[in-house]
Amino acid sequence: MKDIMGSPGTLGGLALRVLQFVCAAGSLAAILSAYGFSNYSAFCYLVLQMTLQLIWSFILVCIDTHSLKINWDLHSTGNLWKYVIGDWILAIGSLAAASSATAVAILLAIDVEFCRVNPYLSCSRYKVSVTLASMAWSFTAASAGSTFWLLVSLSE
């Protein structure tokens, strides 16, 4: 079994999945507990995207844990394509969601100073949520990159 750091079925890969799951869960918890988030489309999209990320990472955490436990080789090209496609779709979606939500959080906090005028808005939670969403994106991008690289090196 080729060992590329962060690829499926390795300890590094499992660590990345756990980090994605934790960041997505944190981002989701922060935004869902923030008052008034549903008034902004970007935050609703963030909720959708982080939910998808949470489900995907959870499934992959289970598969990785199982494969490490029974020493199951996940590196067959048939399986890897599915991971690569899923990871890429989620990585692009998460980047779009994190950027959109960050833009709205910056707009509310700095550009129009809504947060200062309306102290009932949970602006600090918006900030925590977008930071965690950006971290979830970076870990998903790392997974997508390493799995793609493994696929390329296996097809050579």
Added chain:
Amino acid sequence: MKDIMGSPGTLGGLALRVLQFVCAAGSLAAILSAYGFSNYSAFCYLVLQMTLQLIWSFILVCIDTHSLKINWDLHSTGNLWKYVIGDWILAIGSLAAASSATAVAILLAIDVEFCRVNPYLSCSRYKVSVTLASMAWSFTAASAGSTFWLLVSLSE
């Protein structure tokens, strides 16, 4: 010379670069002519990113035209790495810029109805600009993908 559609030094590649250039220029023109864009960080970031995109695509249009004219083979691995790195950085930046600007445009037009309340805001130009920026991103992603694929197939 391997012929992968859209890779540097091919007619398809040149077409993609021209489309990127035209979309970035259109997006930039629309946002710069829109009243009040500089009040929003996301639109300022869009201006920065589309300027970088414009310069990058212009340089690549010149190189591609020149290579097609004198039949210069651009597909040496040394050169391709530079295109791949540049394209990927720009593709990620453009996606972030287009998403951020789209989120702010949607917020102004739909979420808080600023556009209805303040008719002096050039909301239709914001829309044109973000649409063209998203198109510029998709063409950059296509270039990045095909050049990366070429690099992978050459290194096999």
